[in-house]
Amino acid sequence: MIEEPVKKQHLHIVKATPADLPVARAKDAFTQPMSSSQDLTQALTLTKPPRRNQDALLMTEEPSIFFPFPAQLANLIQGLSLPLPTQPMTEGMSTLVAWTESDHPALKQRVTDFLLMILAEGEEVHPNPELPDLWQNWHRTTEPIERLALLVREGEEPAALRALVGRPAPGPETAAALTDILLERWKGYVLVQAPSDRPVQKKKQATLIDFRTSLRRRGIRTADIWIDRLLLSILTARQLGHILILSGPTRIGLPLVTEVLADAIEGVDVQSIRLPRRKTHLLGRMDREKNIFQFSQLTQAARAASKRAYAHHDHDDYLSPSLVLIEDISTHAKGDSLHTLIQQARSENGVLLFSEEENKKWIEEYEQLHCKEELNIREEERRDLLEQFFAQDALGGRPADQAWRLHMPENMVVMGVLDTHRADKKLELLSQGIVLVLPELDLEDIERGLQTRLEARPRFNFSEPSVTPEGTWERFPKTRERLLELIKCLSGCNLSLSPELSAQISSFLAFAESWGLSDGPLLVSHIAQALILPRILCQGSEALEAFEQILELPELSPDLLRRLSQLRNSAIQYRRQPFHGAMRWES
DSSP states (O other): OOOOOOOOTTTTOOOOTTTOOOOOOOOOOSOOOOOOOOHHHHOOOOOOOOOHHHHHHGGGBBBOOOOOOOOOHHHHHHTOOOOOOOSSSBBBHHHHHTTOOOSSSHHHHHHHHHHHHHHHHTTOOOOOHHHHHHHHHHHHHHEEEHHHHSSOOOTTTHHHHHHHHSSSSSOOHHHHHHHHHHHHHHHHHHHHHSSSOOOHHHHHHHHHHHHHHHHHHTTTTOOOOHHHHHHHHHHHHHHHHOEEEEEHHHHHHHHHHIIIIIIETTTEEEEEEOOOOGGGSSSSEEEESSEEEEEEEHHHHHHHHHHHHTTTTTOOOOOOOOOEESOOGGGGGSHHHHHEEEEEEESSEEEEEOOOHHHHHHHHHHHHHHSSSOOOOOHHHHHHHHHHHHHHTTTTOGGGGGGGEEOTTEEEEEEEOOOTTTTTTTOGGTTTTTEEEEOOOOOOHHHHTTOOOOGGSSSSEEOOOOOOOHHHHHHHHHHHHEEEEHHHHGGGGGGOOHHHHHHHHHHHHHHHHHHHHHHHHHHHHHHHHIIGGGGGGHHHHHHHHHHHTTTTTSOOOOOHHHHHHHHHHHHHHTTTTEEETTTTOOO
């Protein structure tokens, strides 16, 4: 049980077991009024429930086990007639108290003044020019660890880390999380402060092993060949501007992209979007008053990707990838309109959003508002809207008179989840895109992997290797021979070597060459499963006959034989029905 506290003037260490300690009440430090000092001292909580790693995010509001309170700080608080922090203190409050004992004068003074401001319910006790901005940023930041790190200025990270060691320090989990973020900041500070004549070591070229390790550490338990195929498919889709179709349920595709890849790839931006059902609204539509063009989520994602590409256009070795995941692509998978639209948006001329006349009219309106000295509230809102509408970075550096056409940047990869068990079997989109059949991933393993420490989760440097698609068919003679045999066997399933398929294979081979894959059965399996088999569109009986011929071919990898057996079983099941080669087989 918790020891009975003594009188206020005799502070001592209160010891308790975690089971004895009360759980801190979760109060929203941003939206609820702070009416008492108790609310303020415990206001290190989240404004919304986190999607993952909840224990790590909430640990700042867990009660500490030891609460040594510095006597000098206690005397200062009592001398100002302020209430002492409620015991047992939260881990977040323990961190602030520890930093008031820092050996860095500026950090010590800033945290002390901020702590007094908390105890005074937002009133400045000691005049400090840093406090107003710090107080606002504190209440705007939702992540508890990042919120605490706001108190540490650039260059003060070592002093903040030293103060976390010792009896006045917070618990090990909070201290470890703060150490991660402060060390990352300190690394950037050291690089900036390095002498200009000092040679900077360039990052080593990433390998397939790096990508495999990065995903394994995040709970992806599947064959390495599938992980390799994922990387090569992303690179090929990005270069050609083709859709990467994830054949599988949304419950697997969504966390794979928005959580695993978002955490595993360095410098990546991931957005999850939904498409409107109408084809004419894929990019957006005019509002009811015809005053502005309302962008769809796809167009908004493209403009956000353009901003990232424009911000990093000076860094030749920095890919700055933007992954845009369409949560359910089945509505637009029956035709090729989505594929055609994206291809047009990747072209030099872009794709039409609205008329050029409308664009000129809005530019003139913006220029008039821009030159007007005094604006009313409605005019200010209209000016701000048009300002963002014609922002140069959102247009990828293009002038405002080209805003009526959408240009998707090269760093943007459009991905879509297609649950082939529920979708229509006549899917024209499979004949244009790159298809990756999702394995049955364990979501609990992924959750545990994402909760491990940062140093146990290495990030993958997504730098773009130089590739030469021209001549790849000649440089991979074994793969070429086997692929042509596959296509010949599938000629009765509406499949032929079209120019588009040939370009996809050339790019895939080029990236495989740059990442060190050799000419042989494994490369045949990659291309067959990502580019050739998904293009099968015929009756199940016709596909069954083709699979029987393919299974007799020599030197097929075990991975490809397994996939062919799965498709053969599906063809038997759908013998008299439409059949496509992206079907998933669940035993």
